Amino acid sequence: MIRQVSAERLQQAQDTGYQAFQKRLIPGKENILGVRMPVLRKLAQEIVCGDWRAWLDDPAPDAWYEETMIRGIVIATAPMEQCERFARTADFVPRIDNWAVCDGVCASFDLTDRAAWWDFIQPYLHSMEEFHARFGAVMALELFEGQDDLQRTLEALAGVPAQGYNARMGVAWALSMCGVRFPKQTLDFLEQSGLDTWTHRKTLQKMLESRRLTGDFRVITQQSRNKLKSTEKPKRQTG
Template identity: 45%
Template sequence: MKTTIRERLLELADENYRTFSASLIPNIGNVLGVRLPELRKLAKAIAKGDWRSYLASADNDYFEETMLQGMVIGYAKTGVEERLRLVADFVPKIDNWSICDSFCVGLKFAGANKPRVWEFLQPYLRSDREFEIRFGVVMLLDYFVDERHIGDVLQRLAHIRHEGYYARMAVAWALAECYAKFPELTMSCLEAGELDDFTYNKALQKIVESNRVDAESKRIVRAMKQKAVKARSLRGG
């Protein structure tokens, strides 16, 4: 009898890793504990076969079942438009940062199809859903922090408005990535005053924590954070 995908996932589950992994993803109680290298190996095997049938009937009861689908979409051999349709179908299933970020990093086709993918991402950047925004922002930081797109990326990041923690943290992370590669342009964005206090301060924190930012720049950024704290206390915030 042929082993089902779920049976294979259950075979690969590691209780110690399940405890560790679940602790990193709040509000998720359906983790089996399959390590990412094992998931990738399984995804590659599925992608070599009838992956369309798999995606059409795949279950989403467990965290790893959803993660696996995202990986298969990244590995599958198909054209840009079909892959984008698969991405659009998958995004509503994203309900945590781990699936979101792993899914994005696996969409390598974006690097070779930037004009079309940029167009595709715009509705997500304007969404009112937390993980749709995070998906759009993580795609920007993974594939569009380059000389051609940096101005547009910073503009999009500065105008995202959402109270969701994971949406705002994604913006802060993206701004830190932008700063590491384009410090002057990103500094202008930070100084423009368009970001909410939480996102602004988290962006400064992530810049200071970055190994790609020099000590003098970190000193300046720390001073910006102190100035922001003082300003907030003066206005009673």
């Protein structure tokens, strides 16, 4: 009954225009109602204020993309011990089958205990599974705070073995954010990292897309990207 009520609330909040927009952003994902993120966060908070364990433990499958997003946000924000949060997060990660749920949920966690979270994401950073690896990469970015974290973050991201499109894009995005904040160190690292050419090029492209990259570093980044001649892209994985 709890899950039924939340599903009804989602259907009432449907925006068909936004639904069409989201379907373009998340190719192949059809079970999208089209509910905006602020509404999803509000519904998640209402669940957190009630019997959130009963909601999470209801065996009914997630019928909608939005239900999976809410599930992840509830796991990230409900009051629980860290060991339970880690266990529930580990159970949740296999449900991730698109970049939007991955990135939206990763941004919802309280990462105060950064050392424990860094240890927790290590298996995902070493996973060959496309969305497990993207989860690890995006969480590494969420944990990244500054220069003290830079080298370990760069090395962890460059070492992600998964080859799925969404995994490589997650790695490139995370590396580019390191590059925008610390362009010299990141560009120097990329030159000697052995990172595959496609991900390297995407990293430089995303650095160039950021308005925060300015001056000589923008010129150097463009020059570095121009040197990478390969146009091969990783194949999208489905299923």
